[in-house]
Amino acid sequence: MTTSRQQLIRLLADGEFHSGEALGATLGVSRMAVSKQIKVLETIGLDVFKVTGKGYKLSAPLQLLDAEQIAAGSGVTVESHQVLGSTNQHLLDKAALLQKGHSCFAEYQTAGRGRRGKKWVSPYGSHLYTSTYWSLDAGIQAASGLSLVIGIAVARTLTDLGIVNTQLKWPNDVYVDGKKIAGVLVEIIATAGGECHLVIGLGLNVNMPLQAGLEIDQAWTDINQQLPHSLDRNALATSYLTHLIKILTDFESFGFGHFVEEWNCCDAFRDSPVVLTIGNKKKYGIAKGIDHSGALLLEIDGVISPFVGGEVSLRRAEI
Numbered sequence: 001m002t003t004s005r006q007q008l009i010r011l012l013a014d015g016e017f018h019s020g021e022a023l024g025a026t027l028g029v030s031r032m033a034v035s036k037q038i039k040v041l042e043t044i045g046l047d048v049f050k051v052t053g054k055g056y057k058l059s060a061p062l063q064l065l066d067a068e069q070i071a072a073g074s075g076v077t078v079e080s081h082q083v084l085g086s087t088n089q090h091l092l093d094k095a096a097l098l099q100k101g102h103s104c105f106a107e108y109q110t111a112g113r114g115r116r117g118k119k120w121v122s123p124y125g126s127h128l129y130t131s132t133y134w135s136l137d138a139g140i141q142a143a144s145g146l147s148l149v150i151g152i153a154v155a156r157t158l159t160d161l162g163i164v165n166t167q168l169k170w171p172n173d174v175y176v177d178g179k180k181i182a183g184v185l186v187e188i189i190a191t192a193g194g195e196c197h198l199v200i201g202l203g204l205n206v207n208m209p210l211q212a213g214l215e216i217d218q219a220w221t222d223i224n225q226q227l228p229h230s231l232d233r234n235a236l237a238t239s240y241l242t243h244l245i246k247i248l249t250d251f252e253s254f255g256f257g258h259f260v261e262e263w264n265c266c267d268a269f270r271d272s273p274v275v276l277t278i279g280n281k282k283k284y285g286i287a288k289g290i291d292h293s294g295a296l297l298l299e300i301d302g303v304i305s306p307f308v309g310g311e312v313s314l315r316r317a318e319i
Helices: 003-012 020-027 031-043 067-074 087-092 146-161 210-214 233-254 256-265
Strands: 048-051 055-058 078-084 103-109 128-136 166-169 173-176 179-190 196-204 273-278 281-290 296-300 303-307 312-316
Touching: 003 020, 003 031, 003 055, 020 031, 020 055, 031 048, 067 078, 067 103, 067 233, 078 087, 087 103, 087 128, 087 179, 087 196, 128 233, 146 166, 146 173, 146 179, 146 196, 146 233, 146 256, 196 233, 233 256, 256 281, 273 296
Parallel strands: 078 103
Antiparallel strands: 048 055, 103 128, 128 196, 166 173, 173 179, 179 196, 273 281, 273 312, 281 296, 296 303
């Protein structure tokens, strides 16, 4: 992102009207150039109101992330970027050089992704797009159930905000009142020596712009819809990282079994009819939570069987 574009965003971040003439004078460009820059901002997900005689304003004030503030509060190394292709890919590309807990944030992702290659809608400055590096000396087998415990870290973060009825959907989504609010993507690099490198990605909806919301093909919610007051994104990022590091440390010390009861208490589909899609096959049954390995338990014709992750999709079945 160009320096002038970043400066324009900072000028508009207060949520007040700014005339094209005043913006141009500050940036050292013409009003026409300002108009062109505004159109670019709209393409990255910013809602900009244009009113004749008043100028331009964002639909809501914009708080940009502060890496130093987040690092000071969480105790880990933090980097923050205006634009990245993907926060996960950014850390994967240099995983061998990182220390545990190293975290990356981006205001905007051009190639944000979820599980099964799905696109993650990433409007500028609206949500949290973040990835954290971790490693496990015990190897890839020790990572079983990891995406599930990351969901617990998100649920704890939301609960601290006062958001009730946070739910977890196997294997990697977080819901509130039946609507998706966050998704987790864990990517693993195994090494010949046995150690595995992990990059833990999170997309957490904070304040969904109207146009971006129209692009999403499932029920969704965001933090602003759940709270009666505005939210400090830097405080949110700090809280999440604090919970995440605690979860990861406990996961290494006690294993996944330590979290099974907590996950099952938040299970969005517990005792509900569901359909599990594995490749081109579908299995219909009743969701019965997870076992101590993190496998989904599905009751089919009275028999409960475990199913593991991978290229699977779980949704509530229509009755």
